[in-house]
Amino acid sequence: MDYSFSYRLKMAGFLIAAIGYTISSFSQDTVQTVVAEKGDGILSLLRKQGVNPYEHYDDFVSMNIENLRDSIHLYAGRTYRIPVADLDTVKVVDSIQRKTKEIKKIEGKRYAIFGKDHEMVLPNSEKLKGAVYYLVSGHGGPDPGAMATYGGKSIAEDEYAYDITLRLAKELLSHGATVYIIIRDENDGIRDERILEIDHDEVAYPNKTIPLNQVARLRQRVDIVNNLYKKNRGKYQRLIVTHIDSRSVGQNIDVFFYHHEKSKNGKKLAESIHKTFQKKYKKYQPNRTYSGTFEDRTSLYLVKKTHPAMTFIEVGNIRNKKDQRRILEPENRQALAKWISEGILLDYKLGEIGPIR
Structure with a gap:
């Protein structure tokens, strides 16, 4: 030897x-x-x-x-x-030991719509591979939605709903999902400022001018989503609509989730995200009770008219000072998007129960 x-x-x-x-x-x-x-x-x-x-x-x-x-x-x-x-x-x-080891290079994909600082999406998993998501942020174009004042500057619902939606889109893409961003602003991207400048150049997918008339605007979104739904028939499809509420100044609210009263899958989606928020609040804010709910709200136009199973999310009251902290701080918008995405992952993991309406 x-x-x-x-x-x-x-x-x-x-x-x-x-x-x-x-x-x-x-x-x-x-x-x-x-x-x-x-x-x-x-x-x-x-x-x-x-x-x-x-x-x-x-x-x-x-x-x-x-x-x-x-x-x-x-x-x-x-x-x-x-x-x-x-x-x-x-x-x-x-x-x-002087051995060579092959190191796998992780390659991402760039999406210009997220902006220069956020355009790279690195793969996280393939948990949502084959799933299709339609993301609609509230208002946009000629309609800024709910308005408020912060630090002497005007702030608008559509800018913050859009930023949260972009962050959510990036999370879903990182897990292999196919994502359609229905309301789009090619100039904004994900922004890390507290005060998001207001503009009116948003368009509807793929590049349609958004009507001023409210009914025409909502009908346009319904038609876009339903046409895409037909195109992707047979695939797992879900719709997420994001809004920011505008109640009285003194009303502090939690995040609420709505679904169609007859949609089992829509209810499951809303419930999955709601459960995720309950879990996060319990972990990160143990001394605060989470009062957000999930419930049917078929009276809402997008809830009533769109074909994919869906949830309609309201993330806070833009006129309330406490809710403004949740909305204005980029860390909070990222946390909202992250928690929503985790609820979506939970929903997909649980699988479908019954046919999509």
Whole structure:
């Protein structure tokens, strides 16, 4: 037997174990922290630390839950822990053994509609492969929807509903879904500002001028969705409509979900997202009761007239100061989109119950 080879093999094994122990100790004992500055949000803080804010958003919240206002907002001057990726011990071992290892490159796809800073969509899973989703954000074009004032500037429902819808579209695409964004603004993209500038250049898919008349506007959306539904007949199809409410100034509301009274699949979709929100509130805001509901609301035009099973979502009251925080802060809009997408994933996992209406 070649004892020199045996000795080298034992030493290599010892060295690998030692390195593994060192890496493990380092990862356990070393935690990156940063002090939040005035104006920082979770997304901007992670981005400044070179951490993907969308991949590690939930990790950050879990690590810092006791140091967040309303379980989502930073306090200036406080220290926060930053999630870090684990070191790849396999690559270290392979380099010691001088073996080559094929590293699979993750390739994403660019979608210009999300804007320059957000256009790249990296694959997360194929859980929604084969599923088709139609996303409609409320109002748009000549109709800005509900209006309010914040910091002396006007804010409009359609801009914030659209931003949440784009973020939701990106989440669904990352899981392999086919997504149709019905109301579109090629100039806006996903925006990380609190005050979203108002414009009126939105169009309806693929590039139709949005009518001023309310009934004509709603009928246009119904026709677009129903025509696409026929084109994709036989596939798993769902419709998500996103609005922001405009109740009295003093009325603070949670996120509500509506469905068609006769649609079992629509009810299941609304219920799945509702359950996800209940779970998230329980985890991130344990001292606050979630009062949002899911219920039938067939009187709503889009709920009544569209063919795919659907849910109609109202994410808050744009005129209420507490709800404005939920809507205006980009971290909150991202969280809303993320939670809605998780509810959609839950709905798809549960599968269909009965025929689509």
